[in-house]
Amino acid sequence: MIRVGLSGGxxxxxxxxxxxxxERGGYHIDADKIAREVVEPGTPGLASLVEAFGDDILADDGxxxxxxxxxxxxxxxxxxxxxxxxxxxLVGARTQELLAAAPVGxxxxxxxxxxVEGNMAPFFHLVVIVGVDEELRVQRLTELRGMxxxxxxxxxxxxxxxxxxxxxxxxxxxxxxxxxxxxxAAAELWDERLVPYEANVRSRTIVPGPxxxxxxxxxxxxxxxxxxxxxxAIVGDKASAIDHIGSTAVPGLVAKPTIDIQVTVAGLDIxxxxxxxxxxxxxxxxxxxxxxxxxxxxATGSVDRGDWGKRFHGSADPGRPxxxxxxxxxxxxxxxxxxxxxxxRDDPAAREEYAGVKRTALTAADGDIDRYVAAKEPWFxxxxxxxxxxxxxxxx
Ligand SMILES: CC(C)(COP(=O)(O)OP(=O)(O)OC[C@H]1O[C@@H](n2cnc3c(N)ncnc32)[C@H](O)[C@@H]1O)[C@@H](O)C(=O)NCCC(=O)NCCS
Ligand SMILES: Nc1ncnc2c1ncn2[C@@H]1O[C@H](COP(=O)(O)OP(=O)(O)OP(=O)(O)O)[C@@H](O)[C@H]1O
Numbered sequence: 001m002i003r004v005g006l007s008g009g010x011x012x013x014x015x016x017x018x019x020x021x022x023e024r025g026g027y028h029i030d031a032d033k034i035a036r037e038v039v040e041p042g043t044p045g046l047a048s049l050v051e052a053f054g055d056d057i058l059a060d061d062g063x064x065x066x067x068x069x070x071x072x073x074x075x076x077x078x079x080x081x082x083x084x085x086x087x088x089x090l091v092g093a094r095t096q097e098l099l100a101a102a103p104v105g106x107x108x109x110x111x112x113x114x115x116v117e118g119n120m121a122p123f124f125h126l127v128v129i130v131g132v133d134e135e136l137r138v139q140r141l142t143e144l145r146g147m148x149x150x151x152x153x154x155x156x157x158x159x160x161x162x163x164x165x166x167x168x169x170x171x172x173x174x175x176x177x178x179x180x181x182x183x184x185a186a187a188e189l190w191d192e193r194l195v196p197y198e199a200n201v202r203s204r205t206i207v208p209g210p211x212x213x214x215x216x217x218x219x220x221x222x223x224x225x226x227x228x229x230x231x232x233a234i235v236g237d238k239a240s241a242i243d244h245i246g247s248t249a250v251p252g253l254v255a256k257p258t259i260d261i262q263v264t265v266a267g268l269d270i271x272x273x274x275x276x277x278x279x280x281x282x283x284x285x286x287x288x289x290x291x292x293x294x295x296x297x298x299a300t301g302s303v304d305r306g307d308w309g310k311r312f313h314g315s316a317d318p319g320r321p322x323x324x325x326x327x328x329x330x331x332x333x334x335x336x337x338x339x340x341x342x343x344x345r346d347d348p349a350a351r352e353e354y355a356g357v358k359r360t361a362l363t364a365a366d367g368d369i370d371r372y373v374a375a376k377e378p379w380f381x382x383x384x385x386x387x388x389x390x391x392x393x394x395x396x
Contacts, residue, residue, distance in 0.1 A: 002198045002282065003099075003108045003123070007115035007165070008130035010155045011137035011145070013175035013182055017130055018111045020186040021194075026109040027102045031091055034098075038090035039064050048086045053079075067151075074154040088118075107190075107198050116160040121168035121226070122233035125197065125282045126317065128189070129169040131162060132176050167222055170320065193319045197282070204284040206314030209258035209321025211369050213362055216255065220248040224259050227322055231263055234281040235274055239263045240329050245337040247358075250344045254355050258321040262337050264329050271311040271326035283313040283324050292333045293377060295384035304384070306332035336384065343387050346394075350386075354379075 006021070008014045022028045038045040041063050049057060049064065053072050059065040073083040095110070102108050112120065121127045132140075134156060141152040166172065171189060175182045200207060224244035231242050246260030247253045265271050275285045289312035296303040310333055315322035327334035344351050357379045365372035 001102055001104065001106045001108060002125040002194070002201055003110060004194060005115050005121060005124035005127045006109055006111045006130070007113060007127070008175075009132075009134070009137060009159050009162070009165070010113065010152065011141040011147075012130040012132050013179070014111055014113070014130050016175070016179050016182050017128065017173060017186040018109060020183045021107070021109045021190055024187065024190045025107070026190075027106040029095055029098045029108060029110045031095070031110070031112040031114075034091045034094045035087055038087065038094060045086065045090050049083075052082050052086060070151060074151065074158060077158075080158055105198065105202060107194050114159070116165050116168055122229040124230075125201070126170045126194070127168050127226075128171045128173060129165045130173050130175050130182070131165065131169075132174070134162075136176060168226060170226065193317070197317045197319075200284070200316035200318070201280065201282055204279050205316060206284050206286060207316060207318045207321065208314065208369070209256055211362070211365065211367060211372060212256065213254045213358055214257050216250075216252050217248075217257070218251070220255075220257075220259065221251070223320070224249060224261065227259055227261055227320075230281070231261060231278075231283075231324065234277055234283075235263060235265075238270055238274055239265055243338055243341075245325070245341050246323070247344075247354075249341050250351065252348075253344060253351050254358065258323055260323045260325065262334065263324060263326045264334055265326055267328055268309050268311065268326075271328075274326070275311070275313075278313050278324065279316075282316050283322065284316055286312045286314055293380075295332070295336070296381050297385050298378065298382050299385070304332050308333045336387070339387050339391055340383070343383075343390050347390070350383075354383075 004021075004026075006014055006017060018026075018028060018030065039049060040046065041061075046064060049069065053069060057065055057069040057072065069083070073079050099108065110124070112118070115121060115127070137156070138149060138152050141147040142149050171193075173182060173185050173189070196207075199205075221244070228242045228244060232239070235242075241262075241264040243249075243262045243264070244259070245262045246258075247255030248257070248259050263271075265274070279285060289310070291309040294303050294305070294308045307328060308331070309328065311326040313324040313326070325337065327337065344354060357376055361372050361375035364375045
């Protein structure tokens with residue numbers, strides 16, 4: 001099972017995407033729909049709303065007069081918070097019930113208008129945001145849905161900004177074209193990414209990233225932050241640190257387009273205990289990788305005899321290659337990963353040198369990842385010594 005969080009500002013067009021996903025077999029959990037169910041006539045939810053906002057939010061038949069409540073609730077922040085504090089726990093509880101009932105193998109599509117506002121992004125395997133410029137949204141809401149313009153704008157003001165949405169979006173679906181274009185993009189996403197992602201999570205299959213060097217992409221930092229937030233949500237207090245490491249964490253450096261993340265734990269037994277939750281969360285374990293090569297000083301031949309053990313996980317998402325290295329706090333491998341990144345960030349000449357080493361290794365590797373890694377290893381050995389000197393200098 002994978003959980004897909006679907007969101008977007010009011011009027012962005014989530015419904016089109018949700019419909020496409022459901023037509024293709026998605027298990028739909030619709031927060032707006034649940035928000036209506038929990039305030040139906042006779043529910044404790046409706047009674048709480050009346051107590052909070054007065055009985056003039058009721059229509060003649062005793063049901064909720066939605067525009068009347070909207071007029072009161074979106075008037076100011078305090079009123080909206082009051083509304084949220086009544087409805088959101090009820091929506092949350094019902095969501096949990098529906099999630100528990102999702103069949104094995106489901107792609108669960110959770111349609112949540114306030115996903116970003118509620119900091120819920122890390123709890124999904126993938127976050128899909130539908131985006132359209134604010135003015136076009138207001139135009140569609142007023143002209144096509146008959147919503148008063150001040151109501152539309154009041155809700156937009158009460159919601160996250162597009163910048164905040166972009167920061168958590170694994171996928172951004174633009175809806176400034178036709179609904180048919182949006183539906184086609186959603187269908188492709190479903191077929192090419194969501195269905196294989198779910199199958200890979202179930203079979204615990206890693207999708208390796210390409211063995212190719214690409215120009216530095218400023219989007220890697222945010223992609224790394226999203227993966228780190230997701231890993232924190234999975235491993236919780238079992239980790240003492242989670243860091244974006246490797247070349248994608250170094251601005252300006254060519255890299256394999258795979259995000260490397262280090263999860264620091266107290267011991268490898270803790271790492272082993274996390275294997276299943278990580279796999280369920282979209283990061284299956286790679287068998288057979290139990291440690292890094294101990295670094296040897298090429299000048300003296302002396303090897304760092306610390307514990308170089310680690311556990312290694314990849315990504316089941318065909319659209320986002322990730323390496324997750326679980327290393328032990330204070331071990332030389334854990335320290336080296338962070339220092340290496342910081343050294344490269346700090347030293348443009350080292351960065352250039354490493355870029356050259358990678359290009360040579362790529363040619364030598366002839367498409368074989370193990371040969372690529374091995375070809376870089378001698379350079380790492382001598383870099384290890386230089387980094388130790390750099391660290392001493394930095395810390396003195
Ligand atoms: C105030 C209510 C009765 C107005 O009903 P109405 O039929 O006009 O709107 P509807 O429920 O269809 O929501 C439409 C859109 O308004 C926006 N919206 C709704 N509630 C909120 C809120 N509390 N804060 C910000 N935006 C909101 C969302 O974009 C949503 O998709 C209703 O929105 C409500 O009960 N809201 C509280 C529950 C809630 O937060 N729902 C959103 C996700 S759980
Ligand atoms: N590409 C499009 N071109 C023109 N109109 C569109 C397009 N996509 C959606 N609409 C219309 O814009 C309005 C808002 O879209 P929709 O109801 O799907 O948004 P939503 O994101 O589900 O909104 P809400 O947050 O209210 O649930 C609707 O009237 C819809 O028919």
